Amino acid sequence: xxxxxLDIIIRSVVVYFFMTIALRIFGKKELSQLNTADIxxxxxxxxxxxxxxxxxxxxxxxxxxxxxxxxxxxxxxKKLTRNxxxxxxxxxxxxxxxxxxxxxxxxxxxxxxxSHDELKEAAREHGLxxxxxxxxxxxxxxxxxxxxxxxxxxxxxxHYKRKHNRKNLxxx
Numbered sequence: 027x028x029x030x031x032l033d034i035i036i037r038s039v040v041v042y043f044f045m046t047i048a049l050r051i052f053g054k055k056e057l058s059q060l061n062t063a064d065i066x067x068x069x070x071x072x073x074x075x076x077x078x079x080x081x082x083x084x085x086x087x088x089x090x091x092x093x094x095x096x097x098x099x100x101x102x103x104k105k106l107t108r109n110x111x112x113x114x115x116x117x118x119x120x121x122x123x124x125x126x127x128x129x130x131x132x133x134x135x136x137x138x139x140x141s142h143d144e145l146k147e148a149a150r151e152h153g154l155x156x157x158x159x160x161x162x163x164x165x166x167x168x169x170x171x172x173x174x175x176x177x178x179x180x181x182x183x184x185h186y187k188r189k190h191n192r193k194n195l196x197x198x
Contacts, residue, residue, distance in 0.1 A: 031083075031091045038079045038095035045075070046103075046117065118167065125163035128176065138165060148173060 079092040107114040122134050124145065135145070148171040149157055161176040 031088065034080050034083060034088055034091045035095050037081060038092045039099055041075045041079050042096055042099045045071075050117065050119070121167055122165040123162070124165055124171065125157060125160045125173075127162075128158040128160055130157065140165065140171075145171070 076092075080088045103117065107117055122138060123131055124135060124138075124140065125131065130142075130145070135141075145157060145163065148163065149155070149160055152173040152175065154160060154173065154175055159176055160173055162174040164172050166172055
């Protein structure tokens, strides 16, 4: 006995995990602030994987089954990562220390491709003039840079969204 939409379910799960792994490889910094090129990329990816999920079934029910499977898998993954440290470590990024007590972590900054100018911009967004005034700067899992100042009077409720390097976008 063959369930008519089993193929769509399997394909949708495979595409979901492929996209999760691809986003994990390309990093959280790519998600921090969407620009026109990023939105176009997302639209093109969604169009390219749509056929991989539903195959020859272009019916309304086929599309709804694929969407439902994606919602269910996403919900299940969120529940599992919340309850399993091992799975959470495997699937989710961790915050990264960029500056500690005014000292820049050049190795991490290089690996994450974060420029000195981006750090200075983030510091200014938080009301700080110099990077030496930063007690702690972190690249959060959502791509934002949060900053704690050495002088607590500079604390501001702002969020710096990391911008993409323009020259990298021209290569798309």
